[in-house]
Amino acid sequence: MNTRRRTTALIGDDNTVVVAGKRLTWRTLRKLPQLPSPAAVLVDNGADALAALRHHAVHGTELLVATESRVDERMREELGESGFAVVLPDGAITLPRLKRVEESGRAWLLTSGSTGRPKRIGHTLESLTTVTADQPPRTWLLPYSPGTYAWWQVVTLSLTQADQGLVVIEPSELEEWPKIATEHGVTAASGTPTFWRQAIYRDADALADVPLEQITLGGEPVDQAILDQLREIFPTTRISWIYASSEVGASIVVHDGKAGFPKAWLDRDPHPERPVLSVDGDELVIRSPHHGAGQIGAVHTGDRIEYDGDRVLITGRLDTDEINVGGSKVSAGVVRNVLMGHPGVSWARVFARKAPLVGRMVAAEVVPNRSLGPITDADLVQWCSTRLPDYGVPRRIKFLDQIPQKETLKSDV
Amino acid sequence: MGEVMTAQGRALPAEDTADLREIGFRSLDFSELALRVEDELGDELNFDAPGLRRIATVGDVLDFIEQLQSA
Numbered sequence: 001m002n003t004r005r006r007t008t009a010l011i012g013d014d015n016t017v018v019v020a021g022k023r024l025t026w027r028t029l030r031k032l033p034q035l036p037s038p039a040a041v042l043v044d045n046g047a048d049a050l051a052a053l054r055h056h057a058v059h060g061t062e063l064l065v066a067t068e069s070r071v072d073e074r075m076r077e078e079l080g081e082s083g084f085a086v087v088l089p090d091g092a093i094t095l096p097r098l099k100r101v102e103e104s105g106r107a108w109l110l111t112s113g114s115t116g117r118p119k120r121i122g123h124t125l126e127s128l129t130t131v132t133a134d135q136p137p138r139t140w141l142l143p144y145s146p147g148t149y150a151w152w153q154v155v156t157l158s159l160t161q162a163d164q165g166l167v168v169i170e171p172s173e174l175e176e177w178p179k180i181a182t183e184h185g186v187t188a189a190s191g192t193p194t195f196w197r198q199a200i201y202r203d204a205d206a207l208a209d210v211p212l213e214q215i216t217l218g219g220e221p222v223d224q225a226i227l228d229q230l231r232e233i234f235p236t237t238r239i240s241w242i243y244a245s246s247e248v249g250a251s252i253v254v255h256d257g258k259a260g261f262p263k264a265w266l267d268r269d270p271h272p273e274r275p276v277l278s279v280d281g282d283e284l285v286i287r288s289p290h291h292g293a294g295q296i297g298a299v300h301t302g303d304r305i306e307y308d309g310d311r312v313l314i315t316g317r318l319d320t321d322e323i324n325v326g327g328s329k330v331s332a333g334v335v336r337n338v339l340m341g342h343p344g345v346s347w348a349r350v351f352a353r354k355a356p357l358v359g360r361m362v363a364a365e366v367v368p369n370r371s372l373g374p375i376t377d378a379d380l381v382q383w384c385s386t387r388l389p390d391y392g393v394p395r396r397i398k399f400l401d402q403i404p405q406k407e408t409l410k411s412d413v
Numbered sequence: 414m415g416e417v418m419t420a421q422g423r424a425l426p427a428e429d430t431a432d433l434r435e436i437g438f439r440s441l442d443f444s445e446l447a448l449r450v451e452d453e454l455g456d457e458l459n460f461d462a463p464g465l466r467r468i469a470t471v472g473d474v475l476d477f478i479e480q481l482q483s484a
Contacts, residue, residue, distance in 0.1 A: 326440060355444035356460040356477075363448070378420060395445040396452065 010057055012158050016139070016165035018184050019047040026054055026159055036085040036093065037061035037102045040076075042068040044089040046168035049146030053155055056107060057125055064108035066147035069407060070118065071110075082120075109149055109246045109292070121246040122293030129156040130250045130290050137163035138214065141181050141189035143174065145407050149246045150219055154190055171407065174198075178206040190216035190242075193226045194347070194411040198403045200229055201346045201367065208233050218242040220410050221314050221333050224259040225340040231257060243314065248299050249290025251275040259337075260311035279305055283318055306331055313337075320351075326358030330392035335362055338387045339394070344368055344375035347403040349411065350394060364394035367403050414438075414474060417446050429472030436471070443474060450478055458482075 013026045029051045035041065041052040041063065049065050056063040064079070068089055071079070076086050076094070083100040087093050107125060110118040130153065140158060144151035158164040167184045169177045178199060181189065189212055191199075196217060199207045215230055215237055222241040230239055241259075243252035252275070254261050267278050275288035276298075284301045291299065304321040306313050315321050315333025323330050332350040339348040347367040355361040368375050377397040384393040404411045415425040418438065426436055433439075451458050458481050468477055 353448060354457075354460065356447050356481075357440040358444045361441070361444050361448060381420060390441060395441065396448045 009160065010054075011160055011162050012164055013054075015158050015163065017047075017050060017158070018165070018167040019050070020045070020168075020170070021180075023184075026050070029054060033091065035059075035061060035063075035087060036095075038063070038084045038096070038100075038106070039087050040064040040066070040071070040079045040084040040108075041087045042066060042071055042089060043146055044068050046142065046146060046170055048089065049151075050155060050166075050168070054159065057159060060105045062102040062104065062106045062108075064110070064120065064147070066110050067145055067407065070145065070147070075118070106293075107152070109152065110147060111246045119246075121295070123152075123246075125156065125160075127249065127290060127292070128152045129160050131157045131161070135161050135164060136213075138188040139165040139167060139184065139186050141169060141177065141186045141191075142166050143169040143177060143189070143191055143195060143409060145171075145409070148408060149244055149249075150190065150192075150409075153244065153250065174405075175202065178203065178210050181210045182206075185211065187211055188214035188216070190218065192219040192409040192411075193217050193222055194220060194403060194405050195409045196226055196230060197347050198405060200233070201369070201403055204233060204371075212237050215239045216242060218244055219408070221316055221336075222259055223333075223337045223340050225337070225345075227257055227259060245301065247292050247295045248275065248286045248288040248301065249292070251286045251288045251290065252277065258311065260308060260313040263307065263310050263312055266312065279312070282306070284312075284314060304331065304333070306334060323350075323352040323360055323362055325360055325362060325391040328389065328391040330362060330389070332362070335364070335384070335388060335392050335394060338384055339364060339366060339380060341387075342375070342380060342383050344372045344379070346370075347400075347411070349404075353396065358391075361396070362392055362394045363396040363398075365398045365400050367400050414446055414471065414478075416449065417442050426471065429470060429475065431471045433469060433471065433474070438471075438474070443468065446474065446478065447481065450481060454482065 015026060017024050017026055032051045032055055035055055043049045052065045079086055080097045083096045083098045085093050085096050105124050107123045109121045109123060140154055142154050158166045167186050173180060212234055239257055240253060240255045242250055244250040252261050265277055270276055275286050278285045282304050284303045284305050285298050286301055287298045302318050304315050304318045306315050315331045321332050323332055336348050336350040339345050345366055346369045349365045351363055352360040353363040380397055381393060418425045468474055
């Protein structure tokens with residue numbers, strides 16, 4: 001077992017950590033028994049995930065941490081065959097089938113799996129700690145699923161910076177997080193656009209009570225409508241969106257309240273601390289200093305872009321965003337942005353449906369904004385008809401009762 | 414078919430022989446109609462089943478949809 005102390009200073013070790021209503025600090029979190037290394041620690045609560053991370057930070061072990069539900073039997077076997085001991089929430093340990101030397105200090109992340117089965121991406125605490133400048137004192141909400149890139153971003157900030165408290169939100173608490181956040185004085189929160197939409201949809205007044213100084217969005221395409229809705233509720237709060245992934249790390253950070261990023265950011269001169277952004281065809285390509293192991297050089301992200309004046313919009317995944325309607329191509333992300341711009345729409349998903357003659361047609365699922373009275377599919381078709389070419393107008397629109405959300409806080413839009 | 418036309422602000426003519434081009438019933442309208450039928454039936458239709466054919470009149474559309482449902 002490696003017991004070297006790591007180089008990343010645990011400056012935040014005495015920061016407050018609220019878990020299950022209890023106020024602790026990183027230092028006073030429940031101590032886990034000595035973990036094997038390499039270990040895949042599967043957790044069923046946020047506190048144990050933080051304890052596993054601190055153990056990794058102190059001892060420099062090789063760690064993968066994830067929720068138990070994200071790692072199925074097949075993946076557990078693959079982990080065992082790759083040399084990981086698998087540690088279950090009750091402490092039971094399945095020894096690895098392959099014995100190998102640990103990669104000291106290696107932290108493994110699972111991708112969200114939006115392009116298939118989750119992949120393992122190697123990082124270190126240093127490569128995951130992308131916020132290094134001094135930060136104003138804040139208490140951060142932690143709604144993310146343990147082990148995701150966004151989770152690591154928030155927890156490393158809290159562990160390596162002074163005065164960055166955490167309030168952990170378990171999946172069972174997601175519906176009432178604004179109340180918990182207000183109770184514990186949360187001043188900064190990061191979540192997917194779906195997460196924010198749900199909060200507004202459920203109870204915008206409760207959300208407005210949270211004393212937020214910083215709002216961050218990421219993990220999904222960020223549209224202008226959600227930025228505008230948050231600005232209306234929080235007129236003076238700093239609202240940022242981040243493009244980040246396990247592969248390239250946090251690569252784009254935008255604070256101006258607008259969707260997309262300035263075109264002028266493309267193909268800038270290389271800088272050691274700043275990712276280089278470029279476009280190949282209509283795919284976003286990033287060369288990032290915060291990349292995962294083996295992701296050196298230009299990484300084709302698989303995300304599709306569209307130009308809108310002097311902005312570059314990220315519209316969705318390349319393999320699903322483009323819908324070919326009888327030879328005319330339309331971006332599902334652009335159609336979704338138009339739908340989301342309708343005041344009566346709280347959430348929308350746009351997708352292709354197989355159809356005769358034209359091959360594919362644009363269709364949509366929509367969650368209406370209940371506070372603004374009923375809307376019909378004809379209303380939305382008319383709204384879209386004045387803003388999109390006729391082949392981009394969703395002709396079939398299904399209304400849903402609630403915003404779908406996965407464990408990763410995304411809704412696969 | 415009438416609903417699709419109405420949604421476009423147009424009316425469905427009474428005669429089955431009415432020419433689709435003349436009444437402005439386009440490929441997208443035809444496709445929308447097929448999806449409406451699919452949604453009504455709650456089942457995915459095999460759009461290839463009726464085979465290639467000329468669809469020029471209101472009657473042709475109705476025949477096609479009928480064949481889709483029985484395929």
